[in-house]
Amino acid sequence: MAQEQTSIPSNRASRVAALAGAGAQVGVNYLKHYGRRVVGSEPATDTLHEQNADVVYDAFSKLKGGPLKLAQMLSIDKNMLPEAYRNQFAQAQYSAPPLSYPLVVKTFQREFGKKPLEIFDTFSKEAAHGASIGQVHRAAIGDKTFAVKVQYPGVADSLNSDLAIVKPIALRIMGMSERDFAPYITEVQKRLLEETDYELELKRSIELSKNSRSLKNIRFPDYYPEYSGKRVIVMDWIDGIPLDQYAENEASKEKRNQVAQSIWDFYHFQIHTLLRFHADPHPGNFLVDENNAVVALDFGCTKEITRQYRDDYFRFLDPALLEDREGFEAAMRKLDLILEEDSLQEIDLILHNAMLGTKLLGRPFYEKSFDFGDEDFMKSIYEFGERQRTDRDLKQMKTARGSPDSIYLNRAYFGLYSLMGLLRAEISARSPGTRESS
Amino acid sequence: MDKAELMGRYREHVLETGHPPASVYAFTKSFGASERDFFEQFASFDALESGIWRTAVDETVAKVQESDDWEGFTAQQKLLTFHFAFTDQILNHRSFFLARFPRTTDRPGWPSKQLHGMRDSFVPFAKSIVDTGMERSEIVCRGPLNRGYPQGLFLHFLTVVDFNLNDDSQGFERTDAFVEKSVRLAFDLIGTQAIDSAADLVRFLFRRKS
Helix, strand or coil, X not given: CHHHHHCCCCCHHHXXXXXXXXXXXXXXXXXXXXXXXXXXXXXXXXXXXXXXXXXXXXXXXXXXXXXXXXXXXXXXXXXXXXXXXXXXXXXXXXXXXXXXXXXXXXHHHHHHCXXXXXXXXXXXXCCCEEECCEEEEEXXXXXXXXXXXXXXXXXXXXXXXXXXXXXXXXXXXXXXXXXXXXXXXXXXXXXXXXXXXXXXXXXXHHHHHHHCCCCCCEECCCEXXXXXXXXXEEEECCCCEEXXXXXXXCCCHHHHHHHHHXXXXXXXXXXXXXXXXXXXXXXXHEEECCCCCEEECCCCCEEECCHXXXXXXXXXXXXXXXXCHHHHHHHHHHCCCCCCCCCHHHHHHHHXXXXXXXXXXXXHHHCCCEECCCHHHHHHHHHHHHHHHHCHHHHHCCCCCCCCHHHHHHHHHHHHHHHHHHHCXXXXXXXXXXXXXX | CCHHHHHHHHHHHHHHHCCCCCCHHHHHHCCCXXXXXXXXXXXXXXXXXXXXXXXXXXXXXXXXXXXXXXXXXXXXXXXXXXXXXXXXXXXXXXXXXXXXXXXXXHCCCCCCHHHHHHHHHHHHHHHHHHHHHHHCCCCCCCHHHHHHHHHHHHHHHHHHHHHHHHCCCHHHHHHHHHHHHHHHHHHHHHHCCHHHHHHHHHHHHHXXXX
């Protein structure tokens, strides 16, 4: 596995982010959107840290259900107006109240022909907490405790109609044509449908935890296929502090850094070595246990990329490329970020912005260690996004750009940056196993 | 010849021919019984169908009340359990339900006479649920208005059956979701002061004007 890593363009600075390709497009919208609330009207710096964490967490915890996920992903990938987005999608918001116990019983009977209490000694009637398309109950056999995830009924079924509701709104906001939009929506639909497939999720969870066993300071619950089915997944109940609470608590900077570094390394291992990654890094998917180790949960949404695509994508992190306009342009073309039909003027505009964006968003990778608690970084991302948003020339470009594959890679990096910000952590953004330029 | 056997034969006839028998005479003759055998049990085919719907409710009620958790359930959980059990019950005879169950779209006259048997079985059951709810203060006491709740729950029950029969989602999942959402709404309405507050406001405004 270590050898595989050498094929990554591996200047220290050349290893990250989503930032890359889209440069301009990336998580900018999202970051700037939250950045606005952080840096906007409230210049009192002492409260900035707290707000930062709150805001980012809020944003993620609220995004549930099909339309919101779609919205989330499109807004990350496309240069979408955050205001318009927020207002429009607030109306389409889908929030699922908890499943009633009788329905959980019915689900069990349908899956296993047994009631929960015929399988477990105890089973909580109320959900312990929610999951994006289901909820988690606590159960026990003897003194062994389990987390039982139960899916909402009809989720898969309602998904398509949910997407149908969002589509026209998204089209309007982004000013895209149906045809340009189709590949993106297909990609999102595919991933979302996968997410409703608990049998697949079980398989992926087991695979991923097996493959990642060698990583330090990160652990996974055991999964129990014998109690799992189409609508139910059973795993170990792990006591730990949810990441968002952990970040708010009094954990020392060293501890937070350790947690952040473990998560960061985990993602780089997935993206670069496994070429399949968990595309939804948000605080709800991580716990921190009593030894300060990270527990990773919930692998419903994973994305596979090809080695070729990864190489093309991460090429942007080569700092030399930032000085090499032609090379940069070639790399952009490879990812369909510059298209055949673009005029010279358009190419200039795109290149200019993408290089700026890449430089800015790639910063964590150019430095030996990077402090995500740095407000100035957030602020410059926000300002950059704001300039992009208001730029009249950029606004006029409506063609869809970039491969649909980038949606989830960008999303993963956006989530990762947010987590790092949440933890106010200083980490080394190098991927595990890679050293200085080879 | 008992009721169950007649209902069974009737169901079979409808499912195989696609329509009710031409007459009681023809019906009983087909299995070598007399009209008298029939009329001792049912006054008409309508009465027989009514008996079929009623039996479905009776059986479901008996089944859910058997379960261990039943006594500990809240009113809402009891009602949900009933609905889930009934949709399950429909699965056993779905074709017959589809063929003969009086639908909301059959207006005017809905809920029709054939549903009276079902109502007679469901309403006392619903009343016991409402009583549970009152005891557990899940349901706000609104005096005489509460007496209408079982009837209201019956109409809701019919819409659930109707929804289920129109449902073409896999595993009838949409029905499950419909049950969850509509029962929750119903309990929100009868379980909080929202309606009382609204009524209070309206009364207040009305008095001011006069």
